[in-house]
Amino acid sequence: MEFLNDMALFVEVVKAKSFRGAADIIGMPNSTLSRRISALEKMIGLRLLHRTTRKIRLTEAGQIYYERCKRIVDEAKLAHEQLGEMLAQPSGILRASLPVDFAVTYMTPLIAEFARLYPSIVFDFDLTSRRIDLMSEPFDVAIRIGELENSQLIARPLAVLPVYLYASSRYLERSGEPAEPADLAHHECLGLMKTSEWTLHDGVHTTKVSIGSRFTLNSVRMICRLAALDMGIIMMLEKIVADDLASGRLRRVLPQWHGTPVPVYAVTETRLLPAKTQHFIKFLQEHLSKV
CATH class of the missing domain: 1.10.10.10 (Winged helix-like DNA-binding domain superfamily/Winged helix DNA-binding domain)
Incomplete structure (x- = not known):
């Protein structure tokens, strides 16, 4: 053998x-x-x-x-x-790939609490927008946002988070406040990458609206910053813009409408996970939607 x-x-x-x-x-x-x-x-x-x-x-x-x-x-x-004691007291290095802005805003307080609960775990986090290859790279788990492509990887749902529309008061004073989703076609709508369409829901109806922007970018933080600087309307997770809402730099637009809720997954290469990874995923499942 x-x-x-x-x-x-x-x-x-x-x-x-x-x-x-x-x-x-x-x-x-x-x-x-x-x-x-x-x-x-x-x-x-x-x-x-x-x-x-x-x-x-x-x-x-x-x-x-x-x-x-x-x-x-x-x-x-x-x-x-x-067969050992690690299931009782998880330990070792937990290597995880995390999306940058989401990890900083949503996950940091949870990670701090998890670290206090399990002092024998050492953390090695890679914050990146790149989708790492779990089959060939040495990560225990990757946190991914949005619908997943079909693959041989194992995806465990963590949360489904609400999405709303936001803009600055000054932008709305200058460009007018949209009264219905169709009005967004006449506004500067800041979307990730080359987004050309937003799907909106009001609890009864669903509508798709074409959007346009002078900006093409892949940074959530920069999109939010541009919106706070009066450059347009964004569709974003509420927690991401919490500080801008509290300060008055941004406010809700079309408050009766919301975007499609965003799923969050923990993705692993196998179903058989060491204790450190099992506990981390379970902790996120229990707490992420409450943040």
């Missing part, structure tokens, strides 16, 4: 993207590690890695084999953990 150990070594080589890096992590001579992987390839009868002097690259067969091996290795590690 030595090939099971070699599978684990293969996974470490792919993660480290080099034999030398994996050898340093494992504590094994580089030559021994290379020999073990070569023996694994010989046993399988297929080349798994393209080797150069500085890095390695997966072959097509290697990519398929890696995805299967990684799951087997992760489940083996989890089996050891579940």
Whole structure:
């Protein structure tokens, strides 16, 4: 059954993207590690890695084999953990990918509370708008906002958050206050990326309105800042603009209408999760919608 150990070594080589890096992590001579992987390839009868002097690259067969091996290795590690004390007192490094503005506004107070509850967990957070690849990058969980594309990943719902329209009083004085959704076609509507349409609901009716803007951008914070500087109307999660609402820099527009509520998910590569990740997701499920 030595090939099971070699599978684990293969996974470490792919993660480290080099034999030398994996050898340093494992504590094994580089030559021994290379020999073990070569023996694994010989046993399988297929080349798994393209080797150069500085890095390695997966072959097509290697990519398929890696995805299967990684799951087997992760489940083996989890089996050891579940037999120990970690379920009673989660510990270790929790690596999570978080969307920047949402994490800062919604998640920071929850993370602080969670950290107080579990002092043995160390946090490694990557705040980015990039959708990381959970199959190949070393993250335990990714928090994602909005509807998800179909994939082999496991998505657990955390919350569904309301969305409303906002603008500054000065902008509305200058451009006029919309009385109905159709009026938005004549306004500067600041949307993320190349949004050309908003869907609005009043509890009975649903309508779609075409929107336009001089700005194309991918920053929630900048959109909110532009709205507070009298540059147009935004459709945003309420918590994101809470400070601007409290200060009077922004106010609700078309208050009887709201956008489509936004789902929030915790996405993982497998259903079998270590205790630290299980507790983190459960905590967010219980508290995120109350923030």
